[in-house]
Each structure stands twice: as structure tokens, then as C-alpha cells.
Amino acid sequence: MSDKLVLYDLANKRDVTWNPNVWKTRAALNYKGIPYETSWVEYPDVAPKFKALGIPANPEGAFADYTCPCIRLPDGTFIMDSNPIAEKLEALYPEPSMRMENGLWKEMAVVCDGLVFSAGPDFLCPLVNDILREPAGTWFSEDRHKRFGAELPDIEAGMGGEKCWEASKPGLEKLKALLTAHKEGEGPFILGSKPSYGDLIAAGLFASLKRMHAERAEKVLGFDESFGKVLEACEPWLKKVD
Numbered sequence: 614m615s616d617k618l619v620l621y622d623l624a625n626k627r628d629v630t631w632n633p634n635v636w637k638t639r640a641a642l643n644y645k646g647i648p649y650e651t652s653w654v655e656y657p658d659v660a661p662k663f664k665a666l667g668i669p670a671n672p673e674g675a676f677a678d679y680t681c682p683c684i685r686l687p688d689g690t691f692i693m694d695s696n697p698i699a700e701k702l703e704a705l706y707p708e709p710s711m712r713m714e715n716g717l718w719k720e721m722a723v724v725c726d727g728l729v730f731s732a733g734p735d736f737l738c739p740l741v742n743d744i745l746r747e748p749a750g751t752w753f754s755e756d757r758h759k760r761f762g763a764e765l766p767d768i769e770a771g772m773g774g775e776k777c778w779e780a781s782k783p784g785l786e787k788l789k790a791l792l793t794a795h796k797e798g799e800g801p802f803i804l805g806s807k808p809s810y811g812d813l814i815a816a817g818l819f820a821s822l823k824r825m826h827a828e829r830a831e832k833v834l835g836f837d838e839s840f841g842k843v844l845e846a847c848e849p850w851l852k853k854v855d
């Protein structure tokens with residue numbers, strides 16, 4: 614195996630990142646200019662593959678026992694979950710800094726994770742229809758049906774559109790506040806002119822929504838001008854997608 618850092622990402626028809634959690638890690642790697650390669654894993658293979666690699670399962674209460682993102686560091690150690698991955702990358706590769714010391718990134722992660730759930734009904738069917746390959750699409754539909762207690766098209770019909778928008782508004786307000794209330798100077802980032810990890814998290818969410826359904830994502834991005842501005846400013850770190 615190469616001694617380059619490896620990013621385990623969720624495979625798809627075009628093998629480009631579409632997932633907001635993986636975007637957090639990929640954008641951090643791109644921002645720091647860390648050399649890495651991508652290992653694409655199909656959804657049904659995540660748990661068996663990670664188990665076979667000897668990766669310890671996520672703690673109880675996590676969304677699933679094995680999740681992406683996961684990285685293999687050049688020294689052979691694995692880290693799963695975007696939060697500890699970001700902290701480790703910041704410690705191992707301190708420059709350029711992701712300015713994690715103020716903790717705003719943790720608030721951003723909570724807000725963006727919440728938005729993934731509230732906006733989910735509008736994006737789950739497009740994910741299965743347009744992005745995932747088979748058999749991952751069928752696996753995902755069945756898994757989420759079990760978890761959420763309804764078929765994905767029924768979730769979209771019952772909770773999508775206006776309902777989804779209303780449910781997402783409080784999260785979008787919080788996101789706007791995070792992007793606008795902490796500026797230390799002029800600029801599109803949380804801190805104004807200096808990028809930090811929270812910006813990458815927000816930009817990763819927007820990039821993911823755009824990938825899953827461009828038109829529905831535009832509505833989210835139109836909520837406040839700070840959204841498009843941070844996305845545009847983070848574009849250089851959203852370029853390497855493989």
C-alpha cells in the first residue's frame with residue numbers, strides 16, 4: 614500500500630465527493646495541501662471493509678458502526694469520524710492553520726449536521742437516483758427505510774418541499790449567524806479575511822447539496838448572501854475531488 618495518506622470516500626457513478634461529512638475531511642486535506650489518494654468504497658462495503666482493516670467501530674450511539682470519512686495516515690493508523698480527523702490533521706500538519714482553537718467549527722458541525730437531516734427529505738431520492746451506483750442505491754434505500762420507517766419517495770412526498778424548507782429555516786438562521794457574527798475584519802469567512810475549518814464545513818455542505826440536486830441547493834444558497842460568498846471563497850479547496 615502507498616505511504617500517502619488515504620481518504621476513504623463513498624463511491625458513486627462519477628466518483629466525485631457528494632457527501633457533506635466526507636467533504637469536511639477532503640476540504641481540510643486540500644486546504645492544507647496534504648498529498649493523499651482516494652479509496653472509493655461502496656456503501657454496502659463500508660462496514661465489512663473497515664472491519665477487515667481492523668478499524669475499531671464508532672462508539673455506541675453513532676449513526677453507524679463504520680462511517681466515511683475515514684483516513685489512513687502515512688504511518689498506517691486509521692482515524693474514522695470527521696471531528697477527530699480534523700483535530701489530528703491540524704496537529705500533524707499545522708500550516709496553514711484551520712484556526713480550530715476558538716471552537717466555532719464545533720458549532721458549525723452541529724448546525725450543518727442538523728441541516729443534513731432537516732433538508733434530507735429533498736435530497737435523498739436524488740442521491741439514490743442520480744448519484745449512487747447499484748447495488749449501493751438499493752442498499753441505501755433499504756437501510757434508510759429501516760432507520761426512518763418509511764420509503765424514501767414517501768419521505769420526499771410527505772416531508773419534502775415547503776415542509777422541508779420550514780424545518781430547515783432555524784438551522785439556516787444559525788448558519789447565517791455563524792457566518793456573519795464573528796468577523797474580525799472584512800471578508801467572506803467566519804473570521805472575515807482568514808479561513809478556518811468551520812468555513813470548510815459550511816462550504817462542503819453547500820457543495821454536497823449542489824451535487825445532489827442543483828436546483829434545490831440554489832434555494833438553500835439563496836437564504837443569505839453569506840452562503841454563496843463562503844462557498845465561492847472556499848472553491849480552491851473544493852477542486853480536488855478524487
Ligand SMILES: N[C@@H](CCC(=O)N[C@@H](CS)C(=O)NCC(=O)O)C(=O)O
Pocket residue numbers: 632633634659676677679680681682693694695696
Ligand atoms: N459523525 C460522523 C458521521 C459520518 C457519517 O454518518 N457518514 C455516513 C455517510 S453521511 C456513513 O458513512 N454511513 C455509513 C452507513 O450508513 O452505513 C462524521 O462526522 O464523520
